[in-house]
Amino acid sequence: DRSGCLRHNESTLTSLVSDPHVSVVLLVARFEFYHRSPNRAALEPGLVRAAQALHTAGKRVVLLDPIPTYAYPVPSALAQLVWRGQDPVEFGQTLGQYEEMQRETLEMLARVAKRTSAKRVVSAEALCPAGRCLVVDANGLAFYFDDNHLSMQGARQLAPFILRAVDLPQ
Numbered sequence: 001d002r003s004g005c006l007r008h009n010e011s012t013l014t015s016l017v018s019d020p021h022v023s024v025v026l027l028v029a030r031f032e033f034y035h036r037s038p039n040r041a042a043l044e045p046g047l048v049r050a051a052q053a054l055h056t057a058g059k060r061v062v063l064l065d066p067i068p069t070y071a072y073p074v075p076s077a078l079a080q081l082v083w084r085g086q087d088p089v090e091f092g093q094t095l096g097q098y099e100e101m102q103r104e105t106l107e108m109l110a111r112v113a114k115r116t117s118a119k120r121v122v123s124a125e126a127l128c129p130a131g132r133c134l135v136v137d138a139n140g141l142a143f144y145f146d147d148n149h150l151s152m153q154g155a156r157q158l159a160p161f162i163l164r165a166v167d168l169p170q
Contacts, residue, residue: 013050017057024166025054027118028064030148031105044108051116061118062165063109066102067150067158068093068124068133074144078135092135095128119165126161127154 016022027047034043051061070077070093078088099106113120127133127143134157135143143154150158 009046013053016059017053022059024060024062026062026064026162027051030069031066031108032069032102035104035108044112047108047112048115051112051118055117060166061116062162063113063118063120064162065109065121065123066105067148067154068098068127069101069148070144071147073146074135075142075146078142088136088140089134089138090132092133095124095131095133098124098128098133121158121161121165123158123161126158 016025027050031043034040037043047063051063054061078091081088081091093101109120112118124133137143137153137157141153142151143157145151
C-alpha cells in the first residue's frame with residue numbers, strides 16, 4: 001500500500017538476485033496483515049514473481065508458513081500464569097485455531113509453492129506438535145518476545161525445519 005515499501009522490496013529483490021554470495025532466500029512475513037490490505041490481490045502474484053526471479057538467478061527459495069500469533073504479548077501472559085501457579089506448557093492456541101486463523105495465508109503459500117520451485121516450511125510441524133502451539137520449551141523458556149516474534153529459543157525450535165528444507169547441516 002506504500003510506494004516506499006514497493007521501492008524497497010524491488011530494490012531488495014534486485015540485490016538478492018544479483019548477489020553471488022546469496023544462495024538461499026527465506027521469504028517470510030506476517031501475511032495476515034497483507035490479506036486485509038486494499039492491495040491484497042497483489043500479494044500472491046508478487047510472491048510468485050519474486051520466487052521465480054530468485055530461482056532463475058540460481059537461488060533456493062524457502063517459504064515459511066506463518067508463526068502462530070497472539071492478541072497479547074506472550075511473555076506477559078506467561079508471567080501471569082506462573083504468578084498464578086499455572087503450567088505455561090499447556091498455554092497456547094490449538095493447531096486447529098492456528099490453521100483457522102491462518103487459513104488464507106496457508107492456502108496462498110501452498111499455491112505459491114506449487115507454482116514455483118520454492119520449498120515450503122510448515123512451521124506448525126515445529127511449533128505446534130501434538131495439536132497445541134508451543135509458547136515455551138520443556139525448560140519453561142519463552143518462544144516469543146512479543147505477540148508474534150520468536151525469541152532465540154523459539155527460533156532454535158524452528159531452525160532445524162528450515163535447514164532441512166534447504167538440505168543444510170543442522
